[in-house]
Amino acid sequence: GTGADNDLYINQAVVFIEDAIQYRSINHRVDSKSLWLYRWYYSRTWQWILSLTITIILALAFVEEPSSLTVTSDVRYRLPAWNPPCGLTEGIELLCFLVFLLDVSVKSYLIGWKEFWKNKWLMAYIMTLIVSLTDWIVSLSFFCRESVRIRRILRPFFLLQNSSMMKKTLKSINSTLPEMASVVLLLAVHLSLFTMFAMLLFARTKDNQQDKEWVVYFRNLPDSLTSLLVLLTTANNPDVMIPAYSKNRAYSIFFILFTVLGNLFLMNLLTAIIYNQFRGYLLKSVQSSLFRRRLGIRAAFEVLSSLRETPPNAQQFYVSAGAIEQVLQKVEMDSRCKQAIMRSLKICSCDQLSAAQFQKLFEELDKDAIMHHPPSPEYQSHFMQKMQFAFGHPYFGYLGNVVALANIVSICVVLVLDADKQPSERDDFFLGAINCFFILYYLLEMLLKILAMGLRRYLSYPSNRFDGLLTVILLILEIATFAEYGFPHPGWRPEFMGLLSLWDMVRLVNMLIVFRFLRIIPNMKFMALVVTTLLDLVKNLRAFAGILVVVFYAFAITGIMLFKGAVVPLGNTSAANTTHNNATLQCGTYEQLEYWPNNFDDFAGENVISWCSAHFQAEFTTYLFSVNLICRWAKIYFVAWWLISSVIWVNLFVALLLENFIHKWDRRCQRESLSDIEYQGTVELMFRDVLEEPTEEELMEKLHQHPHLQLCR
């Protein structure tokens, strides 16, 4: 019937506009039931459940055997960790898999059968689920005693497939790979030629005292390659050349030449290539988001224009204002935006809207929300007005900064004075008394500001919220301290014990005071710029960070599987034997360096290792390669990790930072005059001036390609 049809059209329009708001693709089923399912699928609840499930399944690695639930990861001191009984984590895992199964079937249904076969991500999703479930069954049938669990490595895939940004980023990283491979090849050629040179230069000689270089670094091909690879990261920079340099100054030329060519030129060339590839990346992605938004709105217009109530007009299509209002009521969107659109619909006061008018109506979505701070209270009393003027003035804020600085300096002075004192010699009276006064000042400052600005205006500034929260916490801590230990007096010994020792309380207060000092940031122009750039960057980096997490996770799990138990404490448990003599150990080995906590026995520890090895460092390299003695594959594993994390990912990060910063900087210069308006800066806004609006033809062509929507024209 017509009514049902109209309802369907309205619902379609609602969903299309929601798609536009969220920059989603509109290529999904559009019948009534599917629309209901679609809205449910993209409802906050389901998306939240999905995110929670992904978080849980990823976090399982910390709890699963080998669990990370020990205070230390040092093999010498570590107590046996609590391991969950067989079936507990597996049960949780099964629940997660069920959620994913539901997710994948709804998703597949919604995009339709035809599209499904074209969508490699969905296929991979299903494959991953099948493999994981099989592995899970194998695991249970062995009563969790099987050694290899493939499904643990596959887990990050669930994170990857859930984010369209990450998939897009992965695609563009993929397109950079050929060029990166060229530079890596160049690096390999550089490395191998220099290795041959080195082996010829530092060959074994008759004189045993002369060939230290050979013994330590260039004994054979793998050793030489390793030495120079590590030199490429400048990790063993002076060490590797010391024996040769000690023999003859001229040998230093070889090493300097190698480092200049490899580290300075080729490594930075990699940065240049990656930056060059990613230069347009942000712009392109914002452009395609814009296209999706325009397309969604246009689709909504098209379905609304086929509503029966519209008078059939062969030339131009129109949409009635009533239908729009009906749709807007149903759309879930930011209430501020919705009101603005309603208002402009009323102002327009036309009964029929053309496609262009309809698009214009929704331009409100692209506009930056200008923050309006609530007004200050208006006091009648003359005295109160003066107070308000005094304490609402920026100078009062500056005074607060100066006082915070004074507090920091006083803490610093006490720290320097107390640095070498035995804990028993310490007296917290001075610091306690001073901090008490400062915290009272902070409280006073907060209250006066609230008085001057009114509570709502005070809270509308993020810096005030930060400030106020810390002040309240400090006050609570201080009151707790006084309640427990009385007021500061000479001989207020830090070893008084309560819930926490007085010493810990004072330290905590001091740390919070140091942290509170960050409130100066918005007052310094350049710092504010840098910090907002960094915050923006963090938003744009989510996709990259996600991919890093995926790689990190896979590497960490592989590391545990390969090298679990590779680091074994020396001889009989030397945990108690803390006085053991360092001199009996050879320098540079991990025993001497006490790298005991760095082992491959649990997930958290493995993560820290990966973090450390991303910054290839001299001693740590030695450590990594002494693991090599235990397992030959460790070397390849770590070189691969270094290439991916340090070389490629760090360069990607630099490229993105450059891109972001340069745009931001240019924009700042343009908007210097408008600086007192706070923008809720989004990437879209950053590129406002350079974005191209999609043309009518492009939109209509795309609409006609829609797999489920039949347009009447």
Add this chain to the structure above:
Amino acid sequence: GTGADNDLYINQAVVFIEDAIQYRSINHRVDSKSLWLYRWYYSRTWQWILSLTITIILALAFVEEPSSLTVTSDVRYRLPAWNPPCGLTEGIELLCFLVFLLDVSVKSYLIGWKEFWKNKWLMAYIMTLIVSLTDWIVSLSFFCRESVRIRRILRPFFLLQNSSMMKKTLKSINSTLPEMASVVLLLAVHLSLFTMFAMLLFARTKDNQQDKEWVVYFRNLPDSLTSLLVLLTTANNPDVMIPAYSKNRAYSIFFILFTVLGNLFLMNLLTAIIYNQFRGYLLKSVQSSLFRRRLGIRAAFEVLSSLRETPPNAQQFYVSAGAIEQVLQKVEMDSRCKQAIMRSLKICSCDQLSAAQFQKLFEELDKDAIMHHPPSPEYQSHFMQKMQFAFGHPYFGYLGNVVALANIVSICVVLVLDADKQPSERDDFFLGAINCFFILYYLLEMLLKILAMGLRRYLSYPSNRFDGLLTVILLILEIATFAEYGFPHPGWRPEFMGLLSLWDMVRLVNMLIVFRFLRIIPNMKFMALVVTTLLDLVKNLRAFAGILVVVFYAFAITGIMLFKGAVVPLGNTSAANTTHNNATLQCGTYEQLEYWPNNFDDFAGENVISWCSAHFQAEFTTYLFSVNLICRWAKIYFVAWWLISSVIWVNLFVALLLENFIHKWDRRCQRESLSDIEYQGTVELMFRDVLEEPTEEELMEKLHQHPHLQLCR
């Protein structure tokens, strides 16, 4: 008289055109004698003398007391170096100063008295000379026994003032300083806040076994600052957190947070800022060069147009072709260019040239020289033609590459097999025989190529020149080897001694073969691009490199002055005592690490230290700060050096590399089709499409501002 006037005008035009060719400023005196002096000053001879003088005065540091003329710089083995007698280096220095005096007086005279007072560089030049000469006199009057020689630190100034590129670069570095300072300030805030946090977190506790972190890294404020500063460079990355991490996993969060914020965000922000500042740098400098060229040519036109022979024309000025020809005869320039200009002058066949025509005539200067390789010889014989086809074909070159690769692989195999052999067990027969065959093949390849291409065409390719030269050297070495030790036979022992041992000869041959393998570069497209980018970069980097040399030199000299003799060998001379036990030394000290050759006792050694410390590394940092025990200032000295060299200079380098590479890359994509023409790529050409031609008005305005030239209109 008119004739003399005409001669003057011609000479002026000649000098202006030479200025245009060399992109020099035209603001100099233009009377007859000054012009002669000017041409003499910019003649190759005088410029060569000047460069030589600068090289000599800079190189003196290697020879002067403390001289670097020892084979090793290891304090344990070093023999007392030969020090030049008092007066020798001082005499050479005086000669250099005299040359500089002449230089500065000619320069000052040529730009004229008025301009001289505005030129700060010239004033500084004179001041430097005065201080240096005073210091020199003091030095001689103490019979070279004075301890402080200021003039040594001032020397790099002579390098600086002689290059206009370096002065320009310095200016633009200078304009970046405020923003760099902001980031450095941010880094300082970051560092100091985290230091306070660390001191509060890792405070001394009662339990002595628990506070290893405190003992080693955070004992007091300077120690804590140092630990975290070094962590900022990730040099002590895992070490610094090991004791705390061993106590509790959670402490790793502190260190990871610090590194992410400091090293990943803030340090890369510095790169972004510097890149942002230098983005337009190359373009701007090329644009100003273009302006100078156009201005020089315009000035030449103006003076020529006031020649008496020209018929006075109120509206437009003309220059006669005869006068141009006269000028061209006298101008010193590339003969190819000169011929091209002459030719187009004849083709034009107009008697009078307007300003535009005149400019157009000299556009030949901007054109890229397309390399024309001489033609191959044409053989009559059918057999020879076939030979020519076969050996002139690229596949023959590829075959050569494959053979070179095979040679490399064979050397590699022998190296791997021989790696662990005692020198007395080695037998060079196999490698000798193989190399002999390969070198014969190389000779054959060279001869066949010469046959196919003709000697001139063969030599016109740089890759062939490289190849041929190495082949000839290899041949000579091989013949010398055979003459000395006979043909390879089993038991061809490497220890046979001649001028060089057979072992050394074979190693040398192998190294050259490895080096010769670089001929594959032009055959690999991406590699060729990278290498040409790097070569271009080296050209553009000269100014930066010069500034680095200046800073390096000043730091090295300061280092010698401050820390000479700071590194003293352990106890009684342990030079002979090579069996001394490592175990008795504490790990991580420079005694254990055997950093003896790294000392501050001479210039060459100091240079190597500076190089190493530019890449702050873990052990090396320990070393640098153990020097601190001897002298407190060393720490500040090294931190300053690290900031300048590693942070600022490396970032400048990256910025320039990005700029260069991205332009080159864009250009490559445009010119894909023209790729078979070899361009002699210059920076000017890279920017051809984006450069703006200066307008007539700009040129004339600048000309009217000329301090010495009176134009008739």
